Amino acid sequence: MDERLKEAVSLHKKGALMPAQAIYRDILRLHPRHADALHYLGLIALQQGQTQAGVELIGQAVEIDGCQVPAMSNLAMGLLQLGRHVEALGCYNRALQLRPEAIELHYNLANALLGLNWHDEALRACERALKIKPDDAALLQNRGTALLLLHRYQEAITDFERVLALNPDNPEVLNNRGLALAALGNYDEALASYERALAQQSDFTDALNNRAIALTSLNRNTEALASCNRALALKPDFADAHNNRGNALRNLHRFEDALASYERALRSNPNFREALQNYGAILFVSGMFEQAAHAYARLLQLAPDEDYVLGSLFSCLLRCCSWAQYAQLKERLVQMVRAGKRAATPFSLLNASDSPADQKRCAQIYAADLFPGRAASPRPGARHRHDKIRIAYLSADFHNHATAYLMAGLFEAHDRRRFEVCAVSFGQDVHDEMRGRLQRAFDRFFDVREKSDIEVAQLLREQEIDIAVDLKGFTFGNRTGILAQRAAPIQVNYLGYPGTMGADYIDYILADRHVIPEEERQHYSEKVVYLPDSYQATDSKRSIVQQVPGRGQVALPESGFVFCSFNNCYKITPAIFDIWMRLLQQVPGSVLWLLEDNRTASASLRREAAARDVDPGRLVFANRMNQGEHLARMKLGDLFLDTLPVNAHTTASDALWAGLPVLTCLGQSFAGRVASSLLHAIGLPELVAKSLEQYEELALRLAASPSRLAEIKARLAANRASFPLFDTARFCRHIEAAYMHMWERYQKGDAPEGFAVP
Known part of the structure; x- marks a missing residue:
């Protein structure tokens, strides 16, 4: 019997699986509990892809002879393939109890733990094994990989460099070393490591992809694109490479091509979260806000806590003037930011919270995450x-x-x-x-x-x-x-x-x-x-086209009061729109003149008007046009209605320069107080309401009092040349005084400190 087993094992080692399998079966017909024959027959089943059968056979062998360490190791391998992770790890641990000095078992256990993303356990397994064999390259590589996945990058680099001292040409270690260097922001060194890996293995697609990431981080986007293309020529369905190709194209402002790359990545891997987030972002910057919202909503289904996605969804819906989830998302965003979560970018939070404290917390989270300080101040x-x-x-x-x-x-x-x-x-x-x-x-x-x-x-x-x-x-x-x-x-x-x-x-x-x-x-x-007047710079040389269009040329009715707001539509909130609709109801024949930001938003606003019993036809949308012509058509407006919590900024300056009075409501945060700053600097502080109730009341009074509004317009025209807002030379003197004081403090060795320019 021993001779027959030796013959079968010899055939097995030579790859003659069918003859070996026949002999193992012959042995088992005579000796059904022959542990070695069961083990080797099960191993052939694993090699043939018959995992369940292989596990059952090797399991029988281990039950018969509980001291068969190779059988336990192979059983663990089969159990891992079946997703029975806990049982597999139990097999490795039992085998190690029998042969604690077996380095291969430690290595296999660490590999299994890494494959399960049990990084802490993998690290401990490697460290136990390295006490037995401190310079084992494979174990050092595994420990470095575990440290890399635990974000302990400098320690990972140390292990990878120890491996490279033993084997300088190991492409996988060079690639992983590059990943650790890139995570520390050392993109040039990471790139060099990927280049060394590719010099050893030119078809190493992971290294080509990682090289592209490093090149993108170095803003070498054309080279990054070429690296992705090389990877995709070797592996056409490589989702990561399609995603990174999209990133390079996005940075090159080739948005349509970037969109196609992200779509290709998602076809290869529909649940690829990073690609889905990038897809949403490129749709957003391309003005396809509704599609972007769908992408972000899908991503939140996959990963409810994905960084910054809730804020991105909120921003998309605001761009669409889709307010069904407005209150719910707004509250959720604020609570997440207060809890220290990466829920929103600072810009997307501006419309969710008017609290300067919330905005500071959000900015701190965002800056620490994406833009951590990399260097100390110059000595x-x-x-x-x-x-x-x-x-x-x-x-x-x-x-x-x-x-x-x-x-x-x-x-x-x-x-x-x-x-x-x-x-x-x-x-x-x-x-x-x-x-x-x-x-x-x-x-x-x-x-x-x-x-x-x-x-x-x-x-x-x-x-x-x-x-x-x-x-x-x-x-x-x-x-x-x-x-x-x-x-x-x-x-x-x-x-x-x-x-x-x-x-x-x-x-x-x-x-x-x-x-x-x-x-x-x-x-x-x-x-x-x-600064002593308004913080906002202005240009007193801005030209306005002299020919003011007729009302009919811009789709306005020939008569009737014209409320207007040329703010981007994301600044319009349900509370502000409610006020605007009540104004239209109370001022017969009036219209609301808005910027045509995107067709989805315009359609939404018309629906919202109808829901408030206002004829959607009383909303008139203005197309974008060049600056001089836009300033000229502003003269057709009677009163500019500002938004909150984010005011008009440049748009408020535009309106005042064109002679159009701006009515604002004072918010709590910087973004909601800009129009107040401008109105004080132009000598019209009475147009700053302290509450939304006062804002609505004042708008109604001005619409009902042509003489009062005419007097305000006359003062605005007169003040334009005499008040600080549009005095560029005066502003320049003030900001230069600020720069001079900052510089003098620095030259004296004093730390930055707040001050006021007189």
């Missing part, structure tokens, strides 16, 4: 001393954009005897009239689209920039990661984002006492610098 010994203070304005919007409309005059007005002013542009190179004007306005214009955050920060250091002014904050297209590198000794949050950034590397926020009352300063991580 006092590194202070630069120039004849002129060097200021860098950072933005993606140096073209026809709301920020540029406000800031262009300031850029031109800066005193070149005292200041050297440069632009750091990370937006698209749009060849429009405003772009040309701005390029002429700056002393230097740096296009950094293809540079990484680290490279841009290094550029600012090389240019010895004294003050970096971030004009984006937490708005779309921001590059907060540049400031997280401490790109300049003084870093300022201004204009783009109406709130705190919650990051200790942003030193100051420029404000006024209307947008940030002194008692609210505690809710800003930055030191508050108060």
Whole structure:
């Protein structure tokens, strides 16, 4: 019998499974409880993919002979394939009790635990085995992998480098080392590690995909795209590579192609959460808000606590003016943020909470998660001393954009005897009239689209920039990661984002006492610098087309009072819309003139009007047009109705510049107090209501009193030339005084501190 078993085992080892199987069966016909024959016959079943049969046969062998360590190990392997994880781990542990020095068993146990995502247990298994054999490369690799998955990246790198000292050409270890380096933000080193892995194994699709991620993080998106394409040529259904290809295309502003890549990733893996989130985001930036909302809703079904998705869904529904879930989502978002959850981006929270405390908490969570500080402030010994203070304005919007409309005059007005002013542009190179004007306005214009955050920060250091002014904050297209590198000794949050950034590397926020009352300063991580009039820059050179269109040309009725609000539709809330509809009901023949933001929102607003017994035809929607023509048509409005909790910002400035009175309601947070700031600076504080009830009452009074409204319009026209709001030169002197004081404090070695410009 022993000879027959030896013959079968020999055939088995040579891969002659069928003859070996026949002999094992012959043995079992004569000796049904022959443990070795049962074990090996079960092993053949596993090799042939007959997992259940294999487990049953090997299980019988182990029952007969409980000391068969190889049988226990193979049984564990089969049980894992059947998803019977606890039983499998029990087999490994029983085998290790019999042979505690068996390194292969420790290795298999650790592998099994890693496969089950039981990372802590895998780490402990590796550490027990390494006490027996401290320099075992396979065990060190497994321990490094466990540490990587436990986010203990530096320890993982140490283990991977020990393995590479033994085997410098191990592509899997080089790939995993790259993952750990990337997680620490060391993308250049990670890229080098992936390149070494690919030098050993050019068809290593995981390394090609990870290389693409590193390249994207370094803003080398064209190369990232090529790396994804290489991976997909080898593995066409590689969902991760399709997703990362979409990321590279998105960063290259090829949104349609990015959308197709995310869709391809989701066809390969319908429950791929990261791809689904990216898909929703690209739909959002493409203006397909309804489809984006469906994507986010589906993602929340898969993962109810997925980071930032609830806030993204809330934003999409606001863009659609779809309010069925408004109150519920708003309350849920606020509670999650207060609990420290990553529920919303700071920008998406603005419409959910008017509380500066909530907004600060949200910003702190977001900044710590996505933009942690990467470097300490420059040491006092590194202070630069120039004849002129060097200021860098950072933005993606140096073209026809709301920020540029406000800031262009300031850029031109800066005193070149005292200041050297440069632009750091990370937006698209749009060849429009405003772009040309701005390029002429700056002393230097740096296009950094293809540079990484680290490279841009290094550029600012090389240019010895004294003050970096971030004009984006937490708005779309921001590059907060540049400031997280401490790109300049003084870093300022201004204009783009109406709130705190919650990051200790942003030193100051420029404000006024209307947008940030002194008692609210505690809710800003930055030191508050108060400008004396309004915090908002304006451009006194903005042109308005002289030819005002007729009412019929813009679809307005020839008579009747025109309430208007050209805010983006996401700022319209149910409470505000209720007031607007009551105004239409109480002012016969009046209409509400709104911006046509997207057709879904317009249709929703018409339905909401009908639900409030208002003829939807009394809502008139204005298409977008160039700035000069838009300002001219604003003259046809009678009263601009502001929104809350997010006011009109640039749009309020537009209206006042065009001579259209703005009625606002004072909110609690910065975003809800901007119009108040502007109205005080133009000498019309009576248009700032203290409550929604007062807002509604005042709107009704003005609509019913043409003489009173005419008097306000006349004052607005007169004040435009004499009050501070549109005095660009005056504003420039004030902001330069602020920059000078910041710089002087820094030169003296004093920490940032809040102050007021006299």
